Amino acid sequence: MTDQPQATAATPMPQAPPAALELDGTDWQRVSPKYIVVEIVGYLIFGAIMTTAGFIPFWVSDWAPASLLGIALGACFLLVIALTPRRVRAIGYALREDDLLFRRGILSQRVTAVPYGRMQLVDITRGPIARAAGLSELRFVTAAASSGIVISGLPAEDAERLRDHLVAVAETRRAGL
Amino acid sequence: MTDFADGEWHRLHRATPLFRGGITVLILAGIVFGNLRERLIELFVGVPGYGPGADGEFSGDPLDFILRENLVLAALGVALLVLLLAVGGFWLSWRMHTFRITDEVVEVRSGILFRTTRKGRLDRIQGINIARPFIPRLFGAAKLEISVAGNDANVPLSYLTSRDADALRREILLLASGARRSAIAGDAEAGPEHPGPGPGVGVGAGQGPGGVGALLEDRAREFLAPELDPALAPPEAVLRMNPGRLIGSTVLSDAMLFLLIAGVGLAIAVGITGDALLLIGFLPALLGVGGFLVSRITRSLRYSIASTPDGVRVGFGLLSTSNETLPPGRIHSVRVNQPLLWRPLGWWQIAVNRASRSSQQGAAGQQQTTILPVGNLDDVRTVLRLLLPDVATDEAMPLLERGMLSPGGEDGFTNSPRRARALRWFSQPRNGFAMTESGVLLRTGAIWRSLTIVPFPRMQSVSVRQGPVLRPLRLAAVHVHTVSGPITPALGAIDRKAALGLFAAVAEAAIRTATVDTTHRWRASTAAPLTVDGGDA
Known part of the structure; x- marks a missing residue:
């Protein structure tokens, strides 16, 4: 995958407690510390x-x-x-070959996988405080309301690059509803 | 074969305004008649005491006023004008209400001052419903409703003649199936044996040379015709409702159980206080439940589900009938469950999640999500095969049955470990999952048994969760996300490793199956001209 956007902060995730959910061999992209x-x-x-x-x-x-x-x-x-x-450091996403992985939460942990082809739309929103810090929030919407993929705290240009990338890969993997 | 699907604009049934406003007209007539009743009695029977007082005092009745002032002609004129305006308005709205069906979309334009255009893409059709409310049904008219994905995102065509509606549904489904138009034309030549009503839409679909007698006969025949045309599906592919089971299942529903408990509680309360007036408080609940039972029974009595070339056809209704054809691959998840009281009798019900949600009510008076209101194990097998032919294969059937019946153990399902007892008191041995080639099965509940099936090509995403309660127990929960509906496919309190394994496997399967899924154009691969049964589709 050559057109995969490079996130600014690709540092490893904080160490999770042993009983927690951990997927092997996933390099999580972290959101901006800002x-x-x-x-x-x-x-x-x-x-x-x-x-x-x-x-x-x-x-x-x-x-x-x-x-x-x-x-x-x-x-x-x-x-x-x-x-x-800690909560912000726990937010992470990973672009795999055919799907997007998203995780969040420490106390209540949640990892979601959504195939690119299931994308209905990608939304970028910017609140007033986030805009001052140059950050955007990217929302990946599927036909299921409960998917709930919201990657907040992405640097604005990263968010746009990620959006274009997602739209492009979704187009090649389109699935009927 | 109709001309509707030729890409040109067409109009609806001429009597559409009458059917739509039918109830309003009846109510208006009722009000007018109610007001004039006394006057009519006076006119014909001559009972004194009505009308203007002897002293000519104005009684306040506008009719008296008109009679006294000799304004009869003017009043009649005004009434006529109003009538003409109304008829003209209705006629205009009928003229302006047009629809067309092209290879790609179905489009409806309506409105006189405020124009509305609604388009639905054919490859996104989730189902086509033909409803025949009682009064239009008497006149041989039907409402065609094309559901596309979304909340109440439907394209309604009300009303068409019954036959046109059936033929049109067949054509739309053919177009949507990805078959080419030439194939449809071929179908038309080999088409239905009853002659179509010809170009345009007419009330007079049944008006042969025989006149009124033949018309009435035609109506009666149509009214008494079987709910499902026998030519459409072979009898072995049709499942019908057993009336005894329907009544039994209704009586034994959980709502009834609640009513019974409330009744016992009330009896005790009356016994203690000796105040029989308490019983009055029980009346509304009784009436409500009674109404629910009656409507459920009358709606489901003529229930049938059948396999047709273009999908599953679900039909129901005694007086107002409705039947819907769901093209293949439109079912996003299926739940087979068993209310507690049905257990000794071995009855089950089946609900589905669908991408379109309609305000039209379904078989049992719920939303159109209850596909099988009640059925035994054989019925469940038949319906599952119809709904999910890829998942409910012959090899997978024993697994599905264990998903419904098995108390747990080594039965092909990965179940919760013993340490999950604290969270799943009774269902721990049974609470588990299994995967087939094309779907995931989630089994839950030991008292209210339930099996949820999600076909991989339709699932949207999958998540694995762990909260502060599950973590110390090394457990996790898996949610499979589908379009919203009555079913939320989720499985809690399973082993952490098993959950992560399921998560990875489901995520992988979702990708794998999406690339080979062609159900949105389910006939695109059919090369030869299609042969479609000529009956009512």
Whole structure:
């Protein structure tokens, strides 16, 4: 496969625990480390809004236990933010001969294989924070809603190259619905 | 043979607006009659006490007002104008509603002010449904609905004469099958024995020289004709519903079980409180379930499933009939399952996932996904062979049966290990998978037994998952993704290594089978002119 796009970060995946799912002989492409920052900034903004909203009952009622809601929300978001680097490092994809492999998740791990020929469309979206960091999100859509292949945190030009590559290989392996 | 599939624009049945608005017209007539009833009684029987008061006071009835002011002519004129406008509008909408069928697409244009054009690609056809609602059926009209992939992405042609609809379906399926037009023309010459209604569409398909008598006779014959034309499929390839089993299965459905439990609970409640009024609260549920049972039984009574040259034909309905032809390779996954109460009787039901979803209701009143409402093991075998001829081969049949019946063990399935007991209390020995050349079988449930089959060429992707519960047990779950529908093919709590092996094997098979799958043009390889049965397809 000569036209396979070279991802910027082709470093090996972090070592997985022994009982976890590990496919032998797959060199996973990692997403850009900058995506960690994007995720953290996004969660900080969202978490700040939600936590503030969580404290409203306390401010309104002035009843001390009501503040627990806001505290719990804040703690949850802090935990999510603390785990973000590992979660982002766990996102990976691999372009095999005839299918695309995609993995994500640490606690709840998921590996998906989707043959190129099953592609219905490829979507590239860019949120405001990701755009500032020069990142895009690539969505590989099949006829099944549950396939859920979303590779976020790809450098913009990589995403476009990957999209063109996917469209090209899908065209040669077209399958009827 | 009709002229519809010649690539030119055609119109629908002339009485289409009447059938479509049929119910509205009846309701309007009912309202008008209801309002005039008292006046008619007064007119003919002369009962006093109606009409304008003796003192000529305006009673508020517009008819009185019209009579008193001598506006009868004007009122009649207005009524006539409204009537003309309505008829003109209906006529115009009929004129503007055209369709054409080319080699590649079926296209429908409609609307007077707001034009709508709908195109469906023939090689993406998921099924063609012919529905005959009760009133149009009386007049020998039928609705043809071409489903293409997508949610309610259907191209409806309502209404056509019954015969045209049948012939048109045969032609569309022939075009879609990848057979060439010349082959279809050849088919036309050798075609159906009953003479077609000729060019154009007409109400008078049955209007022979015999006049009204012959017309009525024709209607009656069509109405009483068997649901499935015997010429279409050999009797051994046809599966029909056994009425006793249908009623039995309905009575023993899980909904009934729920009702029974609720009833017992209520009886206890009444016994304790002594308040019989509680029973009233039970009425709505009773009515609801009763209605469900009646509709299910009447719809499924004339159920039949048969193999035709262009796919599986599923038909049902007693008064309003409907039958659908599913071309080969349009079934994305199949589930054979057994509600608890059916178990002693050995009954099963079969549901499928399809790429098109229609608002039309299916055999048992559900969406058109229940292919076999109820059947014994023999029926299940027949239907599986029809739906998935590649998977349900004679060699694979024992494996499929073990998938339904076997309690587990060394039976060709890779089952959950003993440590999965914690998660699969009863079904652990049975919870497993097997693969054939062209499909994967997922077996689950020891109490509510179920077998899910996904043919490889139709699956979209496959994933293996492991959450915090499964990981310490060295287990994993495998999901096979297909188009959405009632079935979610997934298997939980299997050995991690087995899951990874299944994942790799399914991913590989998905690629391998896609390259050899030709079902979207299922007849493209047929070289010689086709011979198609001349009956109603």
